[in-house]
Amino acid sequence: MTEEHHEELGWWRKYIFSLDHKVIGLQYGLTALSFLLLGFMLMILMRWQLAYPGEVIPWLTFVLIFIFIGFTIIYLAGKNRPYLALNSFIFFGIAGLIWYFTTGEERLPGGIMLPEFYNQLGAMHGTIMVFLGVVPLAVGAFGNYILPLQIGAPDMAFPRLNMASYWVYFIGGVLMIISFFLPGGAAQSGWTSYSPLADINTGQTMWLIAMLFLIMSSLLGAINFIVTTVQLRAEGMTWFRLPFFVWTQLITAFLLLLAFPSLQIGAIMQLLDRIAGASFFIPAGIIQGGKVLEYAGGGNPLLWQHLFWFLAHPEVYVLILPAIGIITEVITNNSRKPLWGYPAMVYSLFIVGFLSFVVYAHHMFITGMGTAVATWFQTTTMIISIPSVVFLAVLVFTLWGGSIRFTTPMLFALAWIPMFGIGGLTGLPLGLAPPDIHLHDTYYVIGHFHYIVAPGSIIAFFAGLYYWFPKICGHKLNDTLGKIHFWGTLIGMNLVFAPMLVQGMAGMSRRLYDGGMEYDHVQPVMFLNEWMTWGSWMIGIFQIFFILNMVLTLRKKSPTEDNPWEATTLEWATSSPPLAHGNFETEPVVYRPPYEYNVPVNGHIEPYLPQHKKVEMRD
Amino acid sequence: MAFCGLGLDISVSNPLLVMSDPHNNLASNKNLHYVLIGALLLVLTVVTVWTSTFSFSIGVSVGIALIIATVKGSLVASYFMHLITENKLILIILFFTVIFFIALIFLPLSDTMNTVGSPNVY
Amino acid sequence: MEIPFTINERPDTGLTNPKFGIWLFLASEVMLFGSLFTSYIILRIGSPVPPHILAWPIQSQELNVLIGAINTAILIASSVTMILSWVALKEKQFKKFKLYMGLTIVLAVLFLVVKIWLEYLPKIQHGHVMSTNNFFAMYYLMTGLHALHIIGGIVVLAYFWGPGAKMWESNPEQFTNRIEVAGLYWHFVDLVWIFLFPTLYLL
Numbered sequence: 001m002t003e004e005h006h007e008e009l010g011w012w013r014k015y016i017f018s019l020d021h022k023v024i025g026l027q028y029g030l031t032a033l034s035f036l037l038l039g040f041m042l043m044i045l046m047r048w049q050l051a052y053p054g055e056v057i058p059w060l061t062f063v064l065i066f067i068f069i070g071f072t073i074i075y076l077a078g079k080n081r082p083y084l085a086l087n088s089f090i091f092f093g094i095a096g097l098i099w100y101f102t103t104g105e106e107r108l109p110g111g112i113m114l115p116e117f118y119n120q121l122g123a124m125h126g127t128i129m130v131f132l133g134v135v136p137l138a139v140g141a142f143g144n145y146i147l148p149l150q151i152g153a154p155d156m157a158f159p160r161l162n163m164a165s166y167w168v169y170f171i172g173g174v175l176m177i178i179s180f181f182l183p184g185g186a187a188q189s190g191w192t193s194y195s196p197l198a199d200i201n202t203g204q205t206m207w208l209i210a211m212l213f214l215i216m217s218s219l220l221g222a223i224n225f226i227v228t229t230v231q232l233r234a235e236g237m238t239w240f241r242l243p244f245f246v247w248t249q250l251i252t253a254f255l256l257l258l259a260f261p262s263l264q265i266g267a268i269m270q271l272l273d274r275i276a277g278a279s280f281f282i283p284a285g286i287i288q289g290g291k292v293l294e295y296a297g298g299g300n301p302l303l304w305q306h307l308f309w310f311l312a313h314p315e316v317y318v319l320i321l322p323a324i325g326i327i328t329e330v331i332t333n334n335s336r337k338p339l340w341g342y343p344a345m346v347y348s349l350f351i352v353g354f355l356s357f358v359v360y361a362h363h364m365f366i367t368g369m370g371t372a373v374a375t376w377f378q379t380t381t382m383i384i385s386i387p388s389v390v391f392l393a394v395l396v397f398t399l400w401g402g403s404i405r406f407t408t409p410m411l412f413a414l415a416w417i418p419m420f421g422i423g424g425l426t427g428l429p430l431g432l433a434p435p436d437i438h439l440h441d442t443y444y445v446i447g448h449f450h451y452i453v454a455p456g457s458i459i460a461f462f463a464g465l466y467y468w469f470p471k472i473c474g475h476k477l478n479d480t481l482g483k484i485h486f487w488g489t490l491i492g493m494n495l496v497f498a499p500m501l502v503q504g505m506a507g508m509s510r511r512l513y514d515g516g517m518e519y520d521h522v523q524p525v526m527f528l529n530e531w532m533t534w535g536s537w538m539i540g541i542f543q544i545f546f547i548l549n550m551v552l553t554l555r556k557k558s559p560t561e562d563n564p565w566e567a568t569t570l571e572w573a574t575s576s577p578p579l580a581h582g583n584f585e586t587e588p589v590v591y592r593p594p595y596e597y598n599v600p601v602n603g604h605i606e607p608y609l610p611q612h613k614k615v616e617m618r619d
Numbered sequence: 620m621a622f623c624g625l626g627l628d629i630s631v632s633n634p635l636l637v638m639s640d641p642h643n644n645l646a647s648n649k650n651l652h653y654v655l656i657g658a659l660l661l662v663l664t665v666v667t668v669w670t671s672t673f674s675f676s677i678g679v680s681v682g683i684a685l686i687i688a689t690v691k692g693s694l695v696a697s698y699f700m701h702l703i704t705e706n707k708l709i710l711i712i713l714f715f716t717v718i719f720f721i722a723l724i725f726l727p728l729s730d731t732m733n734t735v736g737s738p739n740v741y
Numbered sequence: 742m743e744i745p746f747t748i749n750e751r752p753d754t755g756l757t758n759p760k761f762g763i764w765l766f767l768a769s770e771v772m773l774f775g776s777l778f779t780s781y782i783i784l785r786i787g788s789p790v791p792p793h794i795l796a797w798p799i800q801s802q803e804l805n806v807l808i809g810a811i812n813t814a815i816l817i818a819s820s821v822t823m824i825l826s827w828v829a830l831k832e833k834q835f836k837k838f839k840l841y842m843g844l845t846i847v848l849a850v851l852f853l854v855v856k857i858w859l860e861y862l863p864k865i866q867h868g869h870v871m872s873t874n875n876f877f878a879m880y881y882l883m884t885g886l887h888a889l890h891i892i893g894g895i896v897v898l899a900y901f902w903g904p905g906a907k908m909w910e911s912n913p914e915q916f917t918n919r920i921e922v923a924g925l926y927w928h929f930v931d932l933v934w935i936f937l938f939p940t941l942y943l944l
Contacts, residue, residue: 157744157758223765227758230708231746257765258719261773269780272882277872280784280879298795298875302734303783306727307776357719361730370733376726649828657821660935664813668806671943677798684939691935699824699928706755709764716768720775724782731783 019159025145032137039128050515051533056111059102066095118513119188126191138322149571152234157227172213179206195281225253236590248325259314266307313360323460334410335402348387381431408482412463423451444504474559488542495535499528588612800876819848
């Protein structure tokens with residue numbers, strides 16, 4: 001491809017401020033996984049309170065577990081891989097945070113959680129998981145690393161913009177963590193930050209500033225992804241030869257590009273309400289602590305909700321579309337069959353992407369919405385479920401008649417189908433206004449969206465990590481540990497989220513710091529709180545298998561084969577890991593669609609036909 | 620208006636000239652073209668201020684102001700930003716952006732008009 | 742390594758990467774300012790109607806239409822000089838580019854000067870700030886965010902006029918494309934003002 005002589009980059013330019021999409025993808029991946037772990041720990045603290053309200057929290061146990069993992073990593077990394085050992089600091093850091101959270105008098109006096117701190121945990125768990133965990137992993141990590149490889153490009157269209165996107169995200173993440181240490185603590189008005197509470201509650205200012213950074217990072221990244229996908233496809237890579245993963249990243253990028261600005265504006269307005277005394281979302285006469293607050297008034301709290309949800313609904317498609325892309329890659333590869341209905345999948349993506357902008361107020365059915373507007377949003381919400389069903393149907397049809405290989409990534413992908421099915425189906429009563437009146441702000445909602453994000457997106461990311469791990473380091477993750485990880489995670493997740501649906505239908509409200517103790521109507525389902533907490537511990541324990549699996553695999557030297565899964569897409573057409581500069585030795589040329597598994601070629605069945613392989617067709 | 624006619628004539632034929640003349644040797648022609656659009660924009664600014672001095676009902680005032688602003692904006696977008704000769708892909712993306720923009724304006728608006736009670740308290 | 746289509750157009754799309762990128766950015770900016778206009782409409786609908794003192798048309802009378810119109814003219818003029826500076830580069834007339842680009846920057850700075858010294862400061866001294874009422878809050882927010890975009894534009898244009906102009910020597914085609922991309926951004930900023938001015942000052 002090029003004969004350029006590259007001068008050797010210094011350590012900082014090579015590993016920290018790299019312009020290489022692969023390095024940036026790994027940076028995003030490591031940071032996002034760390035934030036997922038932090039968000040998980042916040043949930044563990046919440047779930048203690050819900051199962052054992054008013055009891056002293058066993059903080060030392062949690063801290064010791066993390067310290068133990070940290071030291072195990074150092075031990076396993078050994079002298080061979082000192083940089084690998086540095087990852088232990090993530091665990092020491094989280095251990096430190098847990099210690100800080102649980103031993104502070106403003107948070108847990110005497111080890112017993114205050115409601116204010118529970119609310120902080122709730123708001124930050126959601127924020128961290130969505131904006132610092134899932135999206136950066138789905139788009140920043142998987143997208144950044146895999147997309148240029150799958151289209152046969154040497155890098156992203158704007159490498160410096162790519163690097164900037166990562167560091168702006170990083171700053172946003174640091175600000176979010178810092179917010180815990182500020183007077184009054186972190187945001188505590190829910191990740192949804194409804195006005196007027198969020199306008200006057202503590203902790204919100206830093207949250208808003210951090211969001212401005214995070215939104216900026218997503219916008220810059222979205223531009224990069226779209227330009228790269230359109231402009232840098234290799235020769236012969238026509239639109240309908242793109243791997244479906246690339247399509248999902250493209251549509252996701254459009255959602256980020258066009259939906260995030262509304263929250264950017266909303267966040268700026270809420271910030272101005274807080275620091276400049278504006279009244280964008282504040283009606284006059286608000287009373288706090290018995291005192292009337294000095295605001296000019298005239299604001300509209302529902303305006304915040306409109307601006308927020310205009311983003312946040314497309315945002316949930318941002319959470320799931322890359323996951324669908326990953327699952328498609330894994331299922332086609334492990335069914336050894338072409339994708340059953342590739343055009344149907346692509347057109348469904350367009351429909352989902354388009355409709356996602358006009359369904360958002362199904363989150364607002366109980367705001368006094370008139371019937372005309374409610375009808376609009378119910379109708380569009382029902383329609384948008386159809387393409388999702390198409391995705392599931394196509395994946396099932398792809399499996400049908402395939403030679404299914406039960407590799408670890410495939411286990412996660414197969415489990416994803418029913419899990420996402422449950423998540424989607426439980427959304428239907430929420431998308432219709434009459435049942436939503438009953439279910440809104442109950443645990444049913446939490447169960448619904450967690451089924452989509454946890455047994456949904458997260459399981460898909462595990463599938464992707466197991467699938468693409470050999471690409472990034474030349475070794476597959478250990479299969480036995482992977483299977484243990486899979487079963488523990490799947491069962492644990494169902495143990496946590498299925499009861500939520502039951503509790504919600506019984507009427508248990510969300511965001512109650514004492515788990516519903518005060519309410520008569522939830523007493524019959526209170527016992528589930530303890531089950532769910534045990535389920536969350538189960539999930540946590542089984543992640544240790546995954547973490548150690550990664551460390552054990554990363555510390556291996558000598559990469560093995562380039563294409564262990566016998567896949568057809570372009571990312572497997574280069575070395576594992578790919579070349580540092582330019583990805584491919586020579587620019588690939590694409591001759592066929594992406595999933596040509598077990599197709600007839602020249603009179604015999606070819607087990608897999610890579611996209612870039614030139615074949616003389618003898619008719 | 621004479622200026623309008625002149626501006627439009629040049630712009631309709633110009634794309635063809637641009638395509639056959641990629642290095643834009645017709646420099647002064649193009650420059651004049653842009654200056655004329657600029658002058659038209661200034662005239663329309665005066666018009667919009669002038670029409671605002673009449674006491675129409677709010678609906679009519681908003682309508683007139685929006686129409687004039689849209690005309691001005693279209694001139695800037697079509698000629699200064701070259702949208703009139705721009706590539707199809709960009710136009711398609713912008714088309715959908717406009718659709719979503721309309722959704723962004725009209726969905727909250729329709730909800731506000733349709734909502735029971737008014738949350739704005741002064 | 743060379744990223745393809747940074748300077749040359751990709752045949753099947755007819756676009757360079759930077760041009761495509763800036764249009765995507767502008768699409769997101771349409772949604773950004775669209776959110777502001779939505780907020781304006783929603784908040785105004787909920788506000789009193791004339792002759793109540795807090796009615797937005799009444800409050801809007803505090804704004805000086807003449808100054809606003811002059812600023813509109815300044816920005817339109819800067820849009821013209823901006824496009825002329827790009828045409829100059831296409832004609833390989835670097836000195837003309839410098840002249841027109843310089844004028845663009847001067848006009849942009851003039852816009853800001855008028856806005857800050859003739860509009861913002863007097864209003865603040867009169868006690869009209871963001872916390873006064875929602876009309877002023879929206880006024881400051883919308884024009885303020887727009888002004889931030891102007892400042893960003895000035896920084897970029899000044900860079901291209903000054904140190905960045907060295908690229909004309911080494912890579913004139915890429916430099917010309919950069920000016921075109923900057924111009925697209927600048928025209929968009931003008932376009933936003935074309936809608937902001939009647940909304941805030943006239944209605």
